[in-house]
Amino acid sequence: MNKKPIKRHKALQPLSRDHHHGLLLSWKIRAGISKNIEARRIKNYADWFFENHLIPHFEMEEKHVFTILGSNNELVKKALADHRRLIRLFKKDEVDTLVLSKIEEELDKHIRFEERILFPEIQKSATDEELNYMEKIHDDTAFEDNLVDEFWK
Template identity: 30%
Template sequence: MKRIEQLQPLSREHHLGLVISNHAKQCANDVEQIAKHWTALTDYINHNMDNHFKVEDDLILTTLAQYQQQHPKVAEVMQKLTEQHSQLYQLVTLDSLSAAQVRELGTALYDHIRFEERELFPLVEQLFSEQQLQAVYEASSSNAKRIDENR
């Protein structure tokens, strides 16, 4: 899926999450497999996605709020994004682990990334001004930006 340049760093961060979550959705009922997948999922969410979620929560949601009156889809997307972030944070704090919980977290992460790529980002591309898109780009993690992006 073609993504505008300003959102490409956020999309790049999704790639690893899709790989990790897709593998976790297949987690066997084996202690080693459970630990391996759980660690990969929670490390990805707690460390790799910290700034990603901050950009979405603090910048994208705040900017989208301006468009709620003119575009009915905006409120629905904002609510879903908030609910999904909350669900992911709840799931990563579980104390006891099972293969079912690993698969649940893997599925939640996978579905969340797909939602962002298919619904949130196209809406942002449609509604945000060049200046608003640039603010998202600048707030995105430097690790996900390419050196040859002339910004």
């Protein structure tokens, strides 16, 4: 049973690129922990990423993408619960490797769920009008990283 992956619709590609950067955040956290980098340094970068990239990404998904399936859809409910859990983790006051590991793990798992399960379902269900609208409203500017402290190198 060799299933071909669904080609991501052009309207969802910017969100998938965002997901790529989120997976890189998870990798950077893992790299920092494995190099015994001070947790505060890793958290500073994670907080910057959260404020500048993750929050706007969550807002875009919640306002314009998840609505295609509706708030009663079980996959959407899971994605929204993931968003709430990630926000709580990022806002924790504790700065230690345990919290950072949990952020890394939850973010990685969430992104893979959206890419492998939720987005294909949205793509199948969306009308041409909905996809065209998403394509128009998504700001697909190039990702600019915060390279002030490249602890992961």
